[in-house]
Amino acid sequence: MIDPGKALILFGITAAVLTVLFIPKYGLFAQWKRARHGMNRALVEDALKHIYDYEYKNINCTTESIAGVLLISTDESAELLTRLSAMGLLITNDNGVKLTADGNSYALRIIRVHRLWERYLADETSVPPTEWHSSAELAEHTLSPAETETLAAQIGNPNFDPHGDPIPTPTGEMPPRKGHSLLSLKSGEFAIITHIEDEPEAVFAQLIAQGLYVGMQVRMIDRSNERVRFAADGEEIVLAPLLTNNLTVAPITEEEQRITAPLDSLASLKIGEEAHVLSISKAMRGQQRRRLMDLGVVPGTTIRAEMKSASGDPTAYAIRGATVALRRQHAAMIFIRK
Amino acid sequence: MKKGLKKEQSTTTASSKESILSSANTLRWEIGEHVHDSLIESIYADANQIASRAVTLPAGKPRFDFDKKLDTLITSRWFGFPLMFLLLAFVFWLTVEGANIPSALIASLLVDTIHPWLRSVFVLIGSPWWLTGVLVDGVWLAMAWVISVMLPPMAIFFPLFTLLEDFGYLPRGAFNMDSLFRRAGAHGKQSLSMTMGFGCNAAGVVATRIIDSPRERLIAIITNNFSLCNGRWPTQILIASIFFGTLAPPALAGFITAGAVVGVATLGIFFTLVVSWGLSRTLLKGEASSFSLELPPYRPPQLWQTLYTSLIDRTAIVLWRAIVFAAPAGAVIWLVSNIHIGTMSIAEHFINLSNPFGILLGLNGVIIIAYIIAIPANEIVIPTVLMMTVLSTKLSGIGSGAGVMFELNEATAVADVLRAGGWTMLTGLNLMLFSLLHNPCSTTIYTIYKETKSVKWTALATIIPTIMGIVICFLVAQIYRLLFV
Amino acid sequence: MQNHHKFTEGEEINSMSQTPNENCDDCPVHNLGNLTKLGINMSQFDFVVALAGNPNTGKSTVFNALTGLRQHTGNWPGKTVTRAEGGFVYGNKRFKLVDLPGTYSLLSTSTDEEVARDFILFGQPDVTVIVVDATRLERNLNLVLQVLEITDRAVVCLNLMDEAQRHNIKVDTRRLAKDLGVPVVAAAARQEEGIPELLKNVYDVASGAYLCRPHRLERTAPRLEKAISVLSGKIKKEFPLLPNTRWIALRLLDGDQKIIDAVKSGELGNLSAKSAAIRAARETTK
Structure with a gap:
């Protein structure tokens, strides 16, 4: 029989080698995959x-x-x-x-795959936003045109990627660029975020961490050379001007300005209280968003908090006559007026 | 009528169709991406108007009082979980206790009465000894064991579970358990498919249909095998009583045994959560995830309908599949014990060959071969182990010959056979662990494939627990030997 | 529960020359004695009936009551995962009943919803029965309105009326039928209440004795209005017989691949022709 001590040491070594080889992101296998991409x-x-x-x-x-x-x-x-x-x-x-024209259409094809893939990751998977871009960088070189079109059909032929960039059509059409930098807003002006640039990654990660998303309503408060102060969905955010270069905004009409004060979210509703839904955050995407709307959570819906689970989360809400349980993280993305 | 219609369609020209699509495309750029949202909004605006005209709600309290009180109790911070555990404990107790007598009855009928009778019929009609062996000692006995161990607990457990489901309790259970499963990247409804897995993993896998999010459903399917199914409970109880129950004074033996089995089952729940957590962050990151859970109103369950459907839909189907898979296994068991190469049967050759590997894992060759042959059904593991132990140690006076599975009524008699086969406390402990952590039975594997339609996920669901079992048994064996030997 | 009589008084069907129970020898008499449950034996049939509904509305109970089969019923979405089929005979006609998966909507991209949507749109059932939970009508109307956008031959089965009574909820079925433009039958399928009326209405709609005028969405967001009217105009020109061009336009604007393919392949024209022909045939029989 093998000596148990030696067996354990042998096992330890094997486990260490396998970890070095296959651990996600940093393992040799992952590095090899990345290196091949550079070909x-x-x-x-x-x-x-x-x-x-x-x-x-x-x-x-x-x-x-x-x-x-x-x-x-x-x-x-x-x-x-x-x-x-x-x-x-x-x-x-x-x-x-x-x-050249050929080069142009080739480039658009690559961009189409890239943006479709990002949209796919955002809507249909649970891959975190910071990994969308790097995953798409790999996918854009590996997906065939046929696979691309199947993917597009499967996710409902979207025409914008999750950063707000338009996705070129299969024939290479793309609308002209719209919107301008956040810095161009005057104090008190309203706008909507139309695009969050995902490169450099560190900046993107910081913006995402602030809770910013495409479709969010912003209002400029004031700005100086050191910092930019603005309200996003009613909540005040302070950023370095350098970071705001990655944000593109488009003006909105007065009637579309729904948010003036900080918004309450459904998560803040106490048991027994009732409220009207104002909007669902654009940060809630894909299947989760569709399912929620199918269950009747749309602007104008009356919602009452019914009861909390024995563990405190999720909470059950009375929505259009039915009782539906929502997790706190999702309830926090539904804006209400009490 | 249909034929005449085809012509009208051909008047449509390709170019005008294209123009519809291209103008749709151009318009889509202009309107942005809120079509789905605004569509649902306008549908609900109409729905609201229509409903408000047609429906008269009761004045005053919007919800039925009794329902509301029940909800408050069931989801209460203090009573919610104790109530759930009591309810589950009651269901399990009823299943285990209630199944004992019918199980013994069926076993005595199929094994003690029909088996010798079948044998004598085969001898009477002059069938060759090997045919009698394969069909009567192999196929019939394997089926008999599967039926007697599996049928009674399932026939009790499934209807009880279905009654709770129809009444509306189960969604509340999922509601209470969700936060635990959310942290593991899973869905609260997984607590239900997991519980169902304690009855039968194949049924547990089917029960994951209630989870409508692809990622969470796959997690629930792949981890269902960590629920100790009723084919494995008897093994756990028997081994625990032999190797752990005897450690304590007789008065406490039952308590220690139960503690050891519940410990293994709890370990299974722990692995369910850990593996769910790992899967949701690695392999299943690319699957869609969403959460919604509707709590339906309470409804009085329909007793007969429930009995009928749960017996037909769950018990009978699962049982049928198990029989179909167990029959060939019985034949294989008989054949490998009776076909000789040289002086030894195939089984003995294999036992000798795999023994070193088995010892390394703190098991032995007999257990390895038993688990390989008994992939179709966990129920026949102990009979196979007993028969093969007798076969390989050449014990005399026990059992009924090569390839004839048997069980002994007294745990002490089983203990004698196992100790004669060189079993120690470590073997017992590791058998309990390996019984929890090994590939799902073939019925479950087949069910996983039918539910996922994917070879990849089926393979993963098979390989993950097997590797975990091997690694953990190996580590436990080495540490045990370092400390105690 | 004689709700169907109420519809025959409604203004939109005044054109009907006869109420079914008088002067009509082969019209089904309004009782369950005329129902023959066929189980899964349905080699030949005159009409196809689709059964749609939210999860947990007793859809399977309705299915079982009609076919004599015992589909598993339960409180959970997604119970009916495979499409179950059964049959029955009523009023000398053989009906094939297709139980669609229970869904909240037909617009999301889950497999269940696609199966249900495709069957209603492309399978062209003669009648679609939508089973609705009377205690949660507003939520259930989401699916009803979506189905009515797709087909114009439907019957709403307002199930769980016993529950509604227990909760003191009153539903004016006559008003509902008028607003939806299709028959509405109050039922408690577990007690087999309302099943005879349901059968009669299914028969009437299938045979053309009752002509539905289904509710169609009028109000949409102003942002979309222009795009919809431009596009539906084009579709109308191309497929003049299509009854629901606005809906098709909306689906195209949402990038629905199945609809895009149906436009490309001309299948849409096929569908429009069939439904128009059925309508024409029914109008002439009267």
Whole structure:
């Protein structure tokens, strides 16, 4: 019989090796998968996407900017550009580079996959927002056109991604860019967040952590060089001006301004109290949102808190004659007027 | 009439259809993405208007008083959980106690009366010894065991459970349990499919249909096997009474035994939550997740309808599947014990071969082979273990020969056989752990496949508990040996 | 419970020349004696009836009462996962009854809802019976209104009237029927109450003796109104016989792939033609 001490040590070593190999994100297997992503096709496609993005935003694209975004040397970047123009995807001129029609439609195809995938993750899975982008970076190079269209059909052919960016159609149509920076708002002006840029990741994570989401109503309070103060869904938020560059807003009409004071959420309703639903936060997405609306939670619905579970959460609410239990995290995304 | 209609359709041209779709697309850019929301809003606006015209609600209190009082009690902070545990304990007690007598009756009928009779009939009509062996000693006995162990508890447990369901208690149970399961990334309704799993894992897997969110449903399916099903309860009770009950003075033996079994079952619930937590954060991250739980009004249950449907829908179907799977297993058990290669049967060869691995896990070769052959039904593990132990240790005077499964009425007699087979306290402990943590029975595996329609999730549900069982038995064995040997 | 008589007095069906129980030899007499439960034996049938409803409304009880089968009933959504079918004979006609999964809606993307929606839209049942919980009418109307957008041959079975009575809730079925434009039958299926009336109304709608004028959504958000009218105009031009163009337009605007495919393949034209033909056939028989 094997000595139990040795057996345990052997087991420990095996477990450690397996962990190093397969642990998500940091394991060798995960690194290998990421490294493979950096290969030819991905590089070409990422470059096209970057150039397209800059053209869309009217910024000049250079060898250096490509090298910076793709994390490659300027030499490699120059070589890449030569290859792209040899493939007929772009032309080089004095100011930098420009996509040909072929290059343009290729780039749009990649963007379509990327944004569809992000929307899919947001609506149909429980992948956290900070991982949407990196997952889509992988998916955009692996999904075939047929798979892409199946995916689109499956999730109801969405036309905006969860950051508020339009998703190009299969034929490569995309509406012109709308909206402007949050900083352009005057004090007291209302607007709605139409886009939250997901790069750089650290900034995006910070904005998400503040509870900001596309479709949120904001009102500028005041701003200085050090900080920007604004109300989002009635709640005051302070950000560094640098961070607000990642937020795009669009003005809204007066009648659409529903929120002036901080909003109460359903989670704040006490047992026995009654309230009217004002809106459901846009941060509640996908199946959860649809199910909730199917059960009758729509603006105007009267809701009464009936009872709490023995463990305190969830809480049961009387909604349109039925008794429905909601978890606190979801109730917190339903805004009410008491 | 239908044929004439086809023509009208052909007048539609492809280009005009395309124009509908493309203009829909353009319009979608303009209106944004609130179509679904505004649609439901306007439907409910109409619904509200229509309902308010047609319905006269009672003046005053909106909900029935009795219902409300019952709800307050059932979901109360102080009484909610104790009430639930009492109710469950009562259901389990009724199941275990009530099943004892019919189980013994069925066993004595099928095993002690019909089996010898069948045997003599086969001998009388001159069937060759091997055919008699395969069919009567193998197939018939395996089926007999599955039926006598499985049928009575299921016939009691399922109707009781269905009555609670029809009355409306179960959704409240899920409501109370949700916060525990939410922390594990699962749905409160999983507490119900888990409880159902204590009756039968296959039925527990089917019961996950009540969970309408894909991710939470998969979690519930994959972890259902951690509920100790009624095919495993007898094993747990027997082994616990032999190896743990005897540690204490006789007066406390029953108490210690029960404690050990409840401990293993609780460990199962713990693994359910831990594995749910792990799955929801790794493999199942990519599945959709949502939560909604409607609490239906209380309704008086319909006794006969419930008895009928739970007997037909659950008990009979599950039993039938188990029989179908157990029959071939019986044949295999008989064959491997009776086909000889050289001087030893296949079973003995395999036992010798797997013994070192078994010992490493604190088990032995007999247990390994018993668990491999008894994949179809946990009920036949103990009879197989007993028969194979006698076979491999060449004990005489016990059992009825190679390949004939048997059970002994006295736990002490079983203990003698097992100790003769070299069992120690460690073997007993690890058998209890392995009985909790191993692949689901083939009925359950098949059910998982039917419910998920996915080889991947079925394989995962099979492999996860097996690997956990091997690893945990291994660790327990090494630590036990370090400390006590 | 003689609610169906009340509908025959309603203004929209005044054009009907006869009330079924007088001067009509082969009209089904209004009792259960005329019902033959066929179980699952339904090799040939004259009409297909779909059974829709929210979870937990006693849909399976209605199914069982009509077919003599014993579908499992329970307090849970998703009990009827596979589509159950059964049959019965009533008034010399053979009916096939298809039990759809219990759903809250037909718009979300769950499999259950797709199965139910596809059967009502593309399966073209002759009648869709919507089982409704009388104690939770408003919530249940969500599904009813959605079904009425899709089909114009439906009967609402207002089930659990016994529960409603226990809770002191009164429902004016006549008013409801008028607002919905389809027959509404009060029932307590567990006691088999209202089943004869339900059968009679199913028969009337299937045979064309009763012509539904289902409620259609008029008010939608002003933001959508322009898009809907533009699109439904185009659809009307393309499929002139389609009764529910506004609905189709809405589904296209929501990106519903099944509808997009149906437009592409021309199946929509097929559907519209069939429902128009049925309507025409029924109008001429009267």
